[in-house]
Amino acid sequence: MNEIVMKTPQNIEELRNDLNRIHGKNYILAGGTDFVIKMNKSNIYNGTIIDLTGIHELNYIIKEDNFVKIGANTKIADISENNIVKKYASCVAEAASMVGSVQIRNCATMAGNVANASQAADCIPALVCLGAKVKIMNGKGTFKEENVEEVVLGINKNSLKNNEVIVEILIPIRDNTxxxxxxxxxxxxxxxxxxxxxxxxxxxxxxxxxxxxxxxxxxxxxxxxxxxxxxxxxxxxxxxxxxxxxxxxxxxxxxxxxxxxxxxxxxxxxxxxxxxxxxxxx
CATH class of the missing domain: 3.30.390.50 (CO dehydrogenase flavoprotein, C-terminal domain)
Incomplete structure (x- = not known):
């Protein structure tokens, strides 16, 4: 029997628990702008959808430890307009400002842009150019960091395991030269x-x-x-x-x-x- 199960964690701990309980295929939903198209094209009728939009603690842009850190739930529109990103990662702000339409930018996330791994993604070249990494969490609550270019494997293919999710993007801060x-x-x-x-x-x-x-x-x-x-x-x-x-x-x-x-x-x-x-x- 085909069945789609929707999970809506409200914090990191609930997300970890949902990832840990997964059996079979799962789909991580942040903005969902790419997933709706994927559902229609690929006839997705079963699996677990984990919706991140309720995890407000993943919505942030901060300068910390010589990195610009962007939470996985941060909308691309907010990234494009953020002064920290404009100052320390201008090509990322420019790429974010050119993603789709205003409506898409208000829904989509940069973490989702990376995980979807489209060959036409705008944010990925900018992130790779600056040597950006992503912070990944698994169902056991273990974290690791990987370079964006290592996570993106090919057209709509990424290196994430079934119980892993991107929770943060880290962009190194360099001097004004x-x-x-x-x-x-x-x-x-x-x-x-x-x-x-x-x-x-x-x-x-x-x-x-x-x-x-x-x-x-x-x-x-x-x-x-x-x-x-x-x-x-x-x-x-x-x-x-x-x-x-x-x-x-x-x-x-x-x-x-x-x-x-x-x-x-x-x-x-x-x-x-x-x-x-x-x-x-x-």
Missing amino acids: YKSAFYKIGSRSSVTISKLNMAVNVKIRQVIEEVSVIIGSLGEKAFRSTICEEALINKKINQELFVNFKEKLKHQVDLSIPNRSSKVYKREAILGIADEIIKKLF
Whole structure:
């Protein structure tokens, strides 16, 4: 007999107990914006749904222990407008501000964005770019931390076990020699799924001393473009640098989707993204 069981924990202890009692498939619901679509497409008629929305202690954004810490129940709209995030993780705030529509941002969570592991997710490239981690709790109440890029395995695939849930996102705080930026291109200016997105983080003094370039919607998961990073590292800021960087981006598209019909479009689209990110960073 098909049956869906709904659990609505009101605090961390109740969540732990619900995770510990799971037998069979479970689904963690935070904002639910992705899950409703998944239910319809995958014909989900049985399993346990654990709804996190009643756990108010997971709704926070704080600066602590040299991290920006974001609770798993914090809405993407709140993240996009938060001054702590804007100051210490600007590319994350920018990515959050571009997620879907106002209605989606008011419901969706960043932890859910990571766990859903869409190849077109906006928040994942920004988080990976800054070396973010997630704090994970299991049904025994044990906690561990993993890098976001290790949790996201592929299209709608994550590394979480059946009795595990993301409870917090941790973004390292760096000094003011670092700058980050995010931009995306989609089919519409709002309510859009990314056709291509990118996050860049740089440390600049006399030259670019450190760099991270993360591209999304160009494969099964957001990935680090080492050829683009090599084009920027230890270089002085000038027009020649920007031209070379954009050429490497086009080459990255060729390498990533050599036989896809979208290659021609994405070779041009990534140049537009590069222009916007260059304006923000330099």
